[in-house]
Amino acid sequence: MQQGAFKSMGVALGLVMLAQSLHASDASDVSDWSVAEDILAIEGDREYGAYLSSECTTCHQTETSTEIPAIAYWPREDFVTALHAYKDKVRPNPVMQMIAGRLSAEEIAALAAYFENPE
Amino acid sequence: MKLNRRNFLGTSAAVATSLSAPMVMAGGHGKPRLVVVGGGAGGATAARYAAKDSKGAIDVTLIEPTRQYYTCFFSNLYLGGFRDMDSLGHSYGTLASDYGINVVHDWATGVDRDAKTVALAGGGAVPYDKLILSPGIDFIDGSVAGWDLSAQNVMPHAYKGGSQTELLKAQLMAMPEGGVFVMVAPPNPYRCPPGPYERVSMIAHMLKETNPTAKIIVADPKPKFSKQGLFEEGWANHYDGMIEHLGPDFGGDDVSVNPADMTVNIGGEVVQADVVNVIPAMKAGRIAELAGVTDGNWAPVNAVDMSSKADPDIHVLGDASSQGDMPKSGFSANSQAKVCANAVRGALTGSQVFPARFSNTCWSLIDTDDGVKVGATYEATDEKIAKVDGFISKTGESADLRKATYEESLGWYAGITSDMFG
Known part of the structure:
Protein backbone atom coordinates (compact mmCIF):
# COMPACT_ATOMS: atom_id res chain seq x y z
CA MET A 1 0.00 0.00 0.00
CA GLN A 2 1.24 3.45 -0.86
CA GLN A 3 2.08 5.63 2.11
CA GLY A 4 -0.26 8.35 0.86
CA ALA A 5 -3.16 5.96 0.55
CA PHE A 6 -2.50 4.65 4.03
CA LYS A 7 -2.48 8.21 5.35
CA SER A 8 -5.79 8.99 3.66
CA MET A 9 -7.28 5.88 5.14
CA GLY A 10 -6.08 6.94 8.54
CA VAL A 11 -7.78 10.31 8.15
CA ALA A 12 -10.97 8.62 6.96
CA LEU A 13 -10.96 6.26 9.94
CA GLY A 14 -10.34 9.18 12.22
CA LEU A 15 -13.36 10.96 10.81
CA VAL A 16 -15.52 7.91 11.38
CA MET A 17 -14.32 7.83 14.96
CA LEU A 18 -15.02 11.54 15.38
CA ALA A 19 -18.45 11.30 13.81
CA GLN A 20 -19.38 8.55 16.24
CA SER A 21 -18.46 10.69 19.19
CA LEU A 22 -20.53 13.67 18.07
CA HIS A 23 -24.03 14.59 19.13
CA ALA A 24 -27.04 13.71 17.07
CA SER A 25 -27.12 17.31 15.92
CA ASP A 26 -23.62 16.91 14.57
CA ALA A 27 -24.19 13.70 12.66
CA SER A 28 -23.48 15.14 9.27
CA ASP A 29 -21.78 13.28 6.45
CA VAL A 30 -18.24 14.61 6.37
CA SER A 31 -16.67 11.55 4.79
CA ASP A 32 -16.03 13.30 1.47
CA TRP A 33 -14.75 16.47 3.12
CA SER A 34 -11.06 17.10 3.57
CA VAL A 35 -8.58 19.78 4.51
CA ALA A 36 -5.97 21.09 2.07
CA GLU A 37 -2.51 19.58 2.43
CA ASP A 38 -0.88 22.93 3.14
CA ILE A 39 -3.21 23.46 6.07
CA LEU A 40 -2.49 19.99 7.41
CA ALA A 41 1.23 20.76 7.04
CA ILE A 42 1.19 23.77 9.38
CA GLU A 43 3.33 23.06 12.38
CA GLY A 44 1.60 24.36 15.49
CA ASP A 45 3.10 26.29 18.41
CA ARG A 46 2.45 23.89 21.27
CA GLU A 47 2.74 26.48 24.05
CA TYR A 48 0.23 28.75 22.34
CA GLY A 49 -1.96 25.70 21.89
CA ALA A 50 -1.79 25.02 25.62
CA TYR A 51 -3.11 28.52 26.29
CA LEU A 52 -5.80 28.26 23.62
CA SER A 53 -6.84 24.85 24.99
CA SER A 54 -8.28 26.50 28.07
CA GLU A 55 -11.17 27.71 25.93
CA CYS A 56 -11.92 24.08 25.01
CA THR A 57 -11.71 22.66 28.52
CA THR A 58 -14.71 24.58 29.79
CA CYS A 59 -16.79 21.93 28.04
CA HIS A 60 -14.43 19.18 26.89
CA GLN A 61 -12.62 17.19 29.50
CA THR A 62 -9.27 15.95 28.37
CA GLU A 63 -9.72 12.24 29.00
CA THR A 64 -13.31 11.67 30.13
CA SER A 65 -16.05 11.73 27.52
CA THR A 66 -19.43 12.83 28.78
CA GLU A 67 -22.20 14.04 26.51
CA ILE A 68 -19.32 16.06 25.06
CA PRO A 69 -16.35 14.05 23.75
CA ALA A 70 -12.91 14.08 25.37
CA ILE A 71 -10.31 15.71 23.15
CA ALA A 72 -6.90 14.71 24.48
CA TYR A 73 -4.63 12.43 22.47
CA TRP A 74 -6.44 12.90 19.18
CA PRO A 75 -4.23 12.36 16.15
CA ARG A 76 -3.13 15.78 14.92
CA GLU A 77 -4.62 15.51 11.43
CA ASP A 78 -7.97 14.32 12.77
CA PHE A 79 -8.09 17.27 15.12
CA VAL A 80 -7.21 19.76 12.39
CA THR A 81 -9.76 18.22 10.02
CA ALA A 82 -12.53 18.29 12.62
CA LEU A 83 -11.89 21.91 13.61
CA HIS A 84 -11.79 23.09 10.01
CA ALA A 85 -15.05 21.21 9.35
CA TYR A 86 -16.66 23.35 12.05
CA LYS A 87 -14.90 26.50 10.89
CA ASP A 88 -16.22 25.93 7.35
CA LYS A 89 -19.66 25.07 8.78
CA VAL A 90 -19.60 21.56 7.34
CA ARG A 91 -20.40 20.32 10.79
CA PRO A 92 -23.50 21.97 12.29
CA ASN A 93 -23.00 22.49 16.04
CA PRO A 94 -23.31 26.29 16.52
CA VAL A 95 -21.04 26.42 19.60
CA MET A 96 -18.26 24.66 17.73
CA GLN A 97 -18.85 26.67 14.56
CA MET A 98 -18.49 29.83 16.61
CA ILE A 99 -15.39 28.72 18.51
CA ALA A 100 -13.65 27.30 15.44
CA GLY A 101 -14.84 30.19 13.31
CA ARG A 102 -12.47 32.66 14.89
CA LEU A 103 -9.51 30.29 15.14
CA SER A 104 -6.92 30.85 12.43
CA ALA A 105 -5.35 27.87 10.68
CA GLU A 106 -2.24 28.50 12.77
CA GLU A 107 -4.27 28.48 15.98
CA ILE A 108 -5.98 25.24 15.00
CA ALA A 109 -2.54 23.76 14.31
CA ALA A 110 -1.36 24.99 17.71
CA LEU A 111 -4.31 23.34 19.43
CA ALA A 112 -3.75 20.11 17.52
CA ALA A 113 -0.07 20.11 18.52
CA TYR A 114 -1.06 20.53 22.15
CA PHE A 115 -3.93 18.05 22.30
CA GLU A 116 -1.95 15.36 20.47
CA ASN A 117 -0.07 14.91 23.72
CA PRO A 118 -1.15 17.40 26.39
CA GLU A 119 1.14 16.09 29.14
CA MET B 1 4.65 27.14 7.91
CA LYS B 2 5.50 27.27 11.54
CA LEU B 3 4.13 29.95 13.81
CA ASN B 4 7.01 30.56 16.13
CA ARG B 5 7.05 32.77 19.13
CA ARG B 6 8.99 35.51 17.43
CA ASN B 7 6.56 36.09 14.57
CA PHE B 8 3.62 35.47 16.89
CA LEU B 9 4.82 38.30 19.10
CA GLY B 10 5.41 40.45 16.07
CA THR B 11 1.75 40.20 15.14
CA SER B 12 0.29 41.07 18.47
CA ALA B 13 0.37 44.53 19.93
CA ALA B 14 -1.57 43.28 22.95
CA VAL B 15 1.14 40.80 23.80
CA ALA B 16 3.88 43.35 23.33
CA THR B 17 2.06 45.68 25.69
CA SER B 18 1.60 42.97 28.29
CA LEU B 19 5.23 41.90 28.17
CA SER B 20 6.46 45.43 28.49
CA ALA B 21 4.65 45.82 31.79
CA PRO B 22 6.96 45.62 34.79
CA MET B 23 7.20 42.16 36.20
CA VAL B 24 6.13 41.75 39.80
CA MET B 25 8.59 39.39 41.40
CA ALA B 26 8.61 38.23 44.97
CA GLY B 27 9.88 41.08 47.11
CA GLY B 28 12.39 39.16 49.17
CA HIS B 29 9.81 36.79 50.58
CA GLY B 30 10.30 33.68 48.50
CA LYS B 31 7.77 32.69 45.87
CA PRO B 32 5.41 35.33 44.47
CA ARG B 33 2.03 35.24 46.16
CA LEU B 34 -1.36 35.15 44.49
CA VAL B 35 -4.44 35.45 46.68
CA VAL B 36 -7.85 34.65 45.20
CA VAL B 37 -11.02 35.65 47.04
CA GLY B 38 -14.09 33.63 46.09
CA GLY B 39 -14.14 29.99 45.01
CA GLY B 40 -16.77 30.01 42.28
CA ALA B 41 -16.48 29.81 38.53
CA GLY B 42 -14.06 32.74 38.38
CA GLY B 43 -11.98 32.25 41.52
CA ALA B 44 -11.63 28.48 41.58
CA THR B 45 -10.69 28.45 37.89
CA ALA B 46 -8.16 31.26 38.28
CA ALA B 47 -6.55 29.60 41.31
CA ARG B 48 -6.38 26.24 39.56
CA TYR B 49 -4.89 27.59 36.34
CA ALA B 50 -2.35 29.78 38.13
CA ALA B 51 -1.23 26.84 40.26
CA LYS B 52 -1.32 24.28 37.44
CA ASP B 53 0.46 26.35 34.82
CA SER B 54 3.09 27.82 37.13
CA LYS B 55 3.98 24.33 38.35
CA GLY B 56 4.51 25.49 41.90
CA ALA B 57 6.32 28.73 41.05
CA ILE B 58 3.44 30.79 42.50
CA ASP B 59 2.18 30.47 46.05
CA VAL B 60 -1.62 30.38 45.53
CA THR B 61 -4.11 30.97 48.35
CA LEU B 62 -7.85 30.62 47.77
CA ILE B 63 -10.14 32.25 50.33
CA GLU B 64 -13.67 30.85 50.25
CA PRO B 65 -16.01 30.59 53.24
CA THR B 66 -17.92 27.46 52.22
CA ARG B 67 -16.35 24.02 52.42
CA GLN B 68 -18.79 22.59 49.91
CA TYR B 69 -19.61 24.81 46.96
CA TYR B 70 -23.07 24.50 45.40
CA THR B 71 -23.21 25.89 41.90
CA CYS B 72 -25.86 28.45 41.14
CA PHE B 73 -25.80 27.28 37.54
CA PHE B 74 -27.98 24.16 37.16
CA SER B 75 -29.80 24.99 40.42
CA ASN B 76 -32.94 25.57 38.34
CA LEU B 77 -32.67 21.96 37.20
CA TYR B 78 -32.80 20.99 40.86
CA LEU B 79 -36.04 22.96 41.19
CA GLY B 80 -37.42 21.14 38.17
CA GLY B 81 -36.45 17.74 39.53
CA PHE B 82 -33.78 17.03 36.93
CA ARG B 83 -30.82 17.15 39.35
CA ASP B 84 -30.44 16.43 43.04
CA MET B 85 -28.67 18.92 45.28
CA ASP B 86 -25.74 16.59 45.92
CA SER B 87 -24.90 16.62 42.22
CA LEU B 88 -24.43 20.41 42.41
CA GLY B 89 -22.00 20.28 45.35
CA HIS B 90 -18.23 20.35 44.91
CA SER B 91 -15.36 20.28 47.39
CA TYR B 92 -12.04 22.11 47.26
CA GLY B 93 -10.11 18.98 48.26
CA THR B 94 -8.53 18.37 44.86
CA LEU B 95 -7.41 21.98 44.52
CA ALA B 96 -5.58 21.56 47.83
CA SER B 97 -4.21 18.05 47.35
CA ASP B 98 -3.40 17.92 43.65
CA TYR B 99 -2.65 21.55 42.88
CA GLY B 100 -1.00 22.67 46.13
CA ILE B 101 -3.45 25.55 46.61
CA ASN B 102 -3.72 26.86 50.16
CA VAL B 103 -7.51 26.74 50.59
CA VAL B 104 -8.60 28.99 53.46
CA HIS B 105 -12.22 28.59 54.52
CA ASP B 106 -12.93 32.03 55.88
CA TRP B 107 -14.52 35.33 54.89
CA ALA B 108 -12.30 38.04 53.46
CA THR B 109 -13.37 41.15 55.33
CA GLY B 110 -11.09 43.82 53.91
CA VAL B 111 -8.19 44.64 51.63
CA ASP B 112 -5.28 46.89 52.65
CA ARG B 113 -4.04 47.99 49.25
CA ASP B 114 -0.99 49.78 50.65
CA ALA B 115 0.18 46.87 52.77
CA LYS B 116 -1.13 44.44 50.12
CA THR B 117 -2.93 42.19 52.58
CA VAL B 118 -6.39 40.61 52.79
CA ALA B 119 -7.98 40.59 56.25
CA LEU B 120 -9.87 37.50 57.36
CA ALA B 121 -12.97 37.31 59.57
CA GLY B 122 -11.21 34.70 61.68
CA GLY B 123 -8.34 37.08 62.38
CA GLY B 124 -5.03 37.66 60.71
CA ALA B 125 -4.22 38.83 57.22
CA VAL B 126 -2.92 37.15 54.08
CA PRO B 127 -0.23 39.01 52.09
CA TYR B 128 -0.36 39.14 48.30
CA ASP B 129 1.64 40.33 45.32
CA LYS B 130 -1.41 39.94 43.09
CA LEU B 131 -5.00 39.71 44.27
CA ILE B 132 -7.93 38.30 42.34
CA LEU B 133 -11.42 39.13 43.59
CA SER B 134 -14.21 36.91 42.35
CA PRO B 135 -16.90 37.41 44.97
CA GLY B 136 -20.01 37.02 42.82
CA ILE B 137 -23.03 39.13 43.68
CA ASP B 138 -24.73 40.72 46.62
CA PHE B 139 -28.17 42.35 46.66
CA ILE B 140 -28.96 46.05 46.66
CA ASP B 141 -30.79 47.04 49.83
CA ILE B 279 -34.72 38.29 43.04
CA PRO B 280 -33.51 41.77 43.99
CA ALA B 281 -31.27 44.12 42.02
CA MET B 282 -27.65 43.09 42.28
CA LYS B 283 -24.20 44.53 42.85
CA ALA B 284 -20.67 43.21 43.16
CA GLY B 285 -19.93 41.02 46.15
CA ARG B 286 -19.14 43.24 49.12
CA ILE B 287 -15.39 42.60 49.27
CA ALA B 288 -15.01 44.44 45.96
CA GLU B 289 -16.56 47.52 47.51
CA LEU B 290 -14.47 47.13 50.67
CA ALA B 291 -11.35 46.92 48.52
CA GLY B 292 -12.31 50.24 46.94
CA VAL B 293 -12.37 48.90 43.39
CA THR B 294 -16.07 49.48 42.64
CA ASP B 295 -17.56 52.39 40.77
CA GLY B 296 -21.28 52.34 41.47
CA ASN B 297 -22.50 48.78 41.78
CA TRP B 298 -19.71 46.98 39.92
CA ALA B 299 -15.93 46.86 39.61
CA PRO B 300 -14.62 48.26 36.30
CA VAL B 301 -11.79 46.24 34.76
CA ASN B 302 -9.41 46.41 31.83
CA ALA B 303 -10.46 43.86 29.24
CA VAL B 304 -6.95 42.72 28.37
CA ASP B 305 -6.28 41.08 31.75
CA MET B 306 -9.30 41.76 33.98
CA SER B 307 -7.20 44.11 36.13
CA SER B 308 -9.10 46.67 38.17
CA LYS B 309 -9.16 50.18 36.78
CA ALA B 310 -8.53 51.33 40.35
CA ASP B 311 -5.51 49.13 41.17
CA PRO B 312 -3.23 47.23 38.74
CA ASP B 313 -2.42 44.57 41.34
CA ILE B 314 -6.08 43.66 41.85
CA HIS B 315 -8.08 41.74 39.25
CA VAL B 316 -11.84 41.30 39.38
CA LEU B 317 -13.60 38.38 37.70
CA GLY B 318 -17.08 37.29 36.82
CA ASP B 319 -20.35 38.73 38.04
CA ALA B 320 -18.66 41.41 40.20
CA SER B 321 -16.80 42.98 37.30
CA SER B 322 -17.96 45.62 34.87
CA GLN B 323 -16.23 44.57 31.68
CA GLY B 324 -18.39 45.30 28.65
CA ASP B 325 -20.41 42.91 26.56
CA MET B 326 -20.15 39.57 28.35
CA PRO B 327 -23.21 38.43 30.32
CA LYS B 328 -22.72 37.70 34.00
CA SER B 329 -22.51 33.92 33.94
CA GLY B 330 -20.44 31.06 35.31
CA PHE B 331 -19.15 30.37 31.82
CA SER B 332 -18.07 34.01 31.42
CA ALA B 333 -16.32 34.00 34.80
CA ASN B 334 -14.50 30.79 33.90
CA SER B 335 -13.42 32.27 30.57
CA GLN B 336 -12.24 35.51 32.17
CA ALA B 337 -10.36 33.55 34.83
CA LYS B 338 -8.14 31.87 32.26
CA VAL B 339 -7.22 35.15 30.60
CA CYS B 340 -6.52 36.63 34.02
CA ALA B 341 -4.50 33.65 35.27
CA ASN B 342 -2.33 33.79 32.15
CA ALA B 343 -1.67 37.51 32.66
CA VAL B 344 -1.04 37.19 36.41
CA ARG B 345 1.33 34.30 35.89
CA GLY B 346 3.19 36.38 33.34
CA ALA B 347 3.47 39.28 35.77
CA LEU B 348 4.59 37.09 38.66
CA THR B 349 6.96 34.69 36.91
CA GLY B 350 7.79 36.26 33.55
CA SER B 351 5.98 33.54 31.60
CA GLN B 352 4.61 34.37 28.19
CA VAL B 353 1.31 36.27 28.10
CA PHE B 354 -1.01 35.52 25.21
CA PRO B 355 -3.77 37.79 23.89
CA ALA B 356 -7.09 37.75 25.73
CA ARG B 357 -9.92 35.80 24.15
CA PHE B 358 -13.24 35.12 25.77
CA SER B 359 -16.32 33.03 25.08
CA ASN B 360 -19.64 32.24 26.71
CA THR B 361 -22.56 29.92 26.17
CA CYS B 362 -25.70 29.80 28.34
CA TRP B 363 -27.94 26.75 28.07
CA SER B 364 -31.48 26.78 29.45
CA LEU B 365 -33.92 23.93 29.95
CA ILE B 366 -37.58 24.71 29.19
CA ASP B 367 -39.07 21.23 29.70
CA THR B 368 -37.86 17.63 29.52
CA ASP B 369 -35.34 17.36 26.66
CA ASP B 370 -36.23 20.87 25.45
CA GLY B 371 -32.93 22.72 25.75
CA VAL B 372 -31.96 26.04 24.16
CA LYS B 373 -28.73 28.00 24.13
CA VAL B 374 -27.20 31.36 23.37
CA GLY B 375 -23.51 32.06 23.01
CA ALA B 376 -20.88 34.47 21.78
CA THR B 377 -17.17 35.05 21.45
CA TYR B 378 -15.47 38.20 22.67
CA GLU B 379 -12.18 40.06 22.41
CA ALA B 380 -10.40 42.69 24.46
CA THR B 381 -10.47 46.25 23.15
CA ASP B 382 -9.11 49.36 24.86
CA GLU B 383 -12.61 50.21 26.04
CA LYS B 384 -14.15 46.88 27.00
CA ILE B 385 -14.67 43.19 26.35
CA ALA B 386 -16.37 43.42 22.98
CA LYS B 387 -18.58 40.86 21.28
CA VAL B 388 -17.17 39.31 18.10
CA ASP B 389 -19.71 36.71 16.99
CA GLY B 390 -22.68 34.88 18.41
CA PHE B 391 -25.59 32.52 17.93
CA ILE B 392 -28.92 31.67 19.54
CA SER B 393 -31.24 28.67 19.24
CA LYS B 394 -34.17 29.22 16.90
CA THR B 395 -37.86 28.89 17.57
CA GLY B 396 -39.42 25.86 15.91
CA GLU B 397 -36.33 23.64 16.19
CA SER B 398 -36.80 19.86 16.03
CA ALA B 399 -37.24 17.83 19.20
CA ASP B 400 -34.04 15.94 18.36
CA LEU B 401 -32.02 19.15 18.21
CA ARG B 402 -33.52 20.43 21.47
CA LYS B 403 -32.69 17.11 23.15
CA ALA B 404 -29.12 17.28 21.82
CA THR B 405 -28.82 20.83 23.16
CA TYR B 406 -29.93 19.69 26.61
CA GLU B 407 -27.51 16.77 26.55
CA GLU B 408 -24.74 19.15 25.53
CA SER B 409 -25.50 21.22 28.63
CA LEU B 410 -24.96 18.12 30.81
CA GLY B 411 -21.55 17.67 29.24
CA TRP B 412 -20.79 21.33 29.81
CA TYR B 413 -21.70 21.08 33.50
CA ALA B 414 -19.37 18.12 33.95
CA GLY B 415 -16.68 19.96 31.98
CA ILE B 416 -16.79 23.32 33.71
CA THR B 417 -16.96 21.88 37.22
CA SER B 418 -13.97 19.70 36.39
CA ASP B 419 -12.24 22.81 35.02
CA MET B 420 -12.99 24.68 38.26
CA PHE B 421 -12.31 22.07 40.91
CA GLY B 422 -9.92 19.66 39.16
Missing part, protein backbone atom coordinates in the same frame (compact mmCIF):
# COMPACT_ATOMS: atom_id res chain seq x y z
CA GLY B 142 -34.23 48.46 49.19
CA SER B 143 -34.42 47.52 45.52
CA VAL B 144 -37.68 45.65 46.17
CA ALA B 145 -39.77 47.62 48.64
CA GLY B 146 -40.64 45.55 51.70
CA TRP B 147 -37.88 42.99 51.19
CA ASP B 148 -34.49 42.71 52.84
CA LEU B 149 -32.24 39.83 53.83
CA SER B 150 -34.21 39.31 57.03
CA ALA B 151 -37.14 38.27 54.81
CA GLN B 152 -35.16 35.76 52.73
CA ASN B 153 -36.41 32.86 54.81
CA VAL B 154 -40.03 33.80 53.98
CA MET B 155 -39.47 35.05 50.44
CA PRO B 156 -36.25 33.42 49.25
CA HIS B 157 -34.07 34.88 46.53
CA ALA B 158 -32.55 31.50 45.72
CA TYR B 159 -30.02 33.33 43.57
CA LYS B 160 -26.96 31.99 45.33
CA GLY B 161 -26.66 28.23 45.19
CA GLY B 162 -27.39 25.95 48.15
CA SER B 163 -29.78 26.39 51.08
CA GLN B 164 -31.83 29.20 49.51
CA THR B 165 -32.57 26.99 46.52
CA GLU B 166 -33.56 24.12 48.79
CA LEU B 167 -35.85 26.46 50.72
CA LEU B 168 -37.61 27.65 47.57
CA LYS B 169 -38.14 24.09 46.41
CA ALA B 170 -39.53 23.05 49.80
CA GLN B 171 -41.96 25.96 49.69
CA LEU B 172 -43.09 25.02 46.18
CA MET B 173 -43.58 21.40 47.17
CA ALA B 174 -45.76 22.51 50.10
CA MET B 175 -47.82 24.95 48.02
CA PRO B 176 -51.59 24.32 48.30
CA GLU B 177 -53.44 22.94 45.32
CA GLY B 178 -54.14 25.70 42.84
CA GLY B 179 -51.80 28.05 44.71
CA VAL B 180 -50.03 31.12 43.39
CA PHE B 181 -46.30 31.46 42.88
CA VAL B 182 -44.92 34.97 42.25
CA MET B 183 -41.46 35.74 41.01
CA VAL B 184 -40.13 39.27 41.31
CA ALA B 185 -37.59 39.38 38.48
CA PRO B 186 -34.47 41.56 38.71
CA PRO B 187 -33.51 44.65 36.69
CA ASN B 188 -30.44 44.61 34.43
CA PRO B 189 -27.60 43.91 34.88
CA TYR B 190 -27.79 40.73 36.90
CA ARG B 191 -26.30 37.25 37.20
CA CYS B 192 -27.39 34.77 34.53
CA PRO B 193 -29.73 36.70 32.20
CA PRO B 194 -31.87 33.67 31.21
CA GLY B 195 -31.85 32.35 34.80
CA PRO B 196 -35.18 33.73 36.05
CA TYR B 197 -36.98 32.46 32.95
CA GLU B 198 -35.41 29.03 33.05
CA ARG B 199 -36.48 28.99 36.69
CA VAL B 200 -40.06 29.82 35.72
CA SER B 201 -39.91 26.98 33.20
CA MET B 202 -38.55 24.49 35.73
CA ILE B 203 -41.10 25.49 38.38
CA ALA B 204 -43.86 25.16 35.80
CA HIS B 205 -42.54 21.71 34.92
CA MET B 206 -42.59 20.69 38.56
CA LEU B 207 -46.03 22.18 39.25
CA LYS B 208 -47.53 20.67 36.11
CA GLU B 209 -46.76 17.27 37.60
CA THR B 210 -47.64 17.92 41.24
CA ASN B 211 -50.04 20.87 41.24
CA PRO B 212 -51.35 21.45 37.71
CA THR B 213 -53.91 24.12 38.65
CA ALA B 214 -51.25 26.32 40.26
CA LYS B 215 -50.50 29.73 38.75
CA ILE B 216 -47.18 31.43 38.08
CA ILE B 217 -46.93 35.23 37.96
CA VAL B 218 -43.70 36.98 36.97
CA ALA B 219 -43.41 40.67 37.86
CA ASP B 220 -40.64 41.97 35.65
CA PRO B 221 -39.17 45.51 35.46
CA LYS B 222 -37.65 44.76 32.04
CA PRO B 223 -39.53 45.22 28.77
CA LYS B 224 -37.46 42.45 27.16
CA PHE B 225 -35.52 39.49 28.53
CA SER B 226 -32.94 36.93 27.44
CA LYS B 227 -34.13 34.23 25.01
CA GLN B 228 -37.61 35.72 25.28
CA GLY B 229 -38.94 34.27 22.03
CA LEU B 230 -37.67 30.83 22.93
CA PHE B 231 -39.12 30.89 26.42
CA GLU B 232 -42.48 32.26 25.31
CA GLU B 233 -42.72 29.60 22.62
CA GLY B 234 -41.82 26.92 25.17
CA TRP B 235 -44.29 28.21 27.76
CA ALA B 236 -47.08 28.15 25.18
CA ASN B 237 -46.11 24.65 24.06
CA HIS B 238 -45.64 23.07 27.48
CA TYR B 239 -47.39 25.19 30.08
CA ASP B 240 -50.25 26.91 28.27
CA GLY B 241 -52.21 29.24 30.53
CA MET B 242 -50.05 28.58 33.58
CA ILE B 243 -47.60 31.50 33.35
CA GLU B 244 -48.43 35.19 33.38
CA HIS B 245 -45.51 37.52 32.64
CA LEU B 246 -46.14 41.13 33.70
CA GLY B 247 -43.63 43.54 32.21
CA PRO B 248 -43.37 47.26 32.97
CA ASP B 249 -46.54 47.95 30.95
CA PHE B 250 -48.43 45.94 33.57
CA GLY B 251 -46.72 47.27 36.69
CA GLY B 252 -43.75 44.91 36.68
CA ASP B 253 -41.48 47.87 37.38
CA ASP B 254 -43.55 49.01 40.36
CA VAL B 255 -43.48 46.18 42.87
CA SER B 256 -43.51 45.92 46.64
CA VAL B 257 -43.85 42.89 48.85
CA ASN B 258 -45.15 42.23 52.33
CA PRO B 259 -43.58 39.10 53.77
CA ALA B 260 -45.83 39.27 56.85
CA ASP B 261 -49.01 38.56 54.89
CA MET B 262 -47.45 37.06 51.73
CA THR B 263 -48.75 39.72 49.38
CA VAL B 264 -47.14 41.26 46.35
CA ASN B 265 -48.24 44.65 45.04
CA ILE B 266 -47.73 44.80 41.29
CA GLY B 267 -48.49 48.24 39.91
CA GLY B 268 -51.25 48.76 42.49
CA GLU B 269 -52.78 45.28 42.13
CA VAL B 270 -52.33 43.26 45.32
CA VAL B 271 -51.74 39.57 44.72
CA GLN B 272 -52.16 37.07 47.55
CA ALA B 273 -49.36 34.57 47.02
CA ASP B 274 -48.41 31.22 48.46
CA VAL B 275 -44.75 31.27 47.46
CA VAL B 276 -42.77 34.39 46.52
CA ASN B 277 -39.31 34.39 44.98
CA VAL B 278 -37.78 37.85 45.23
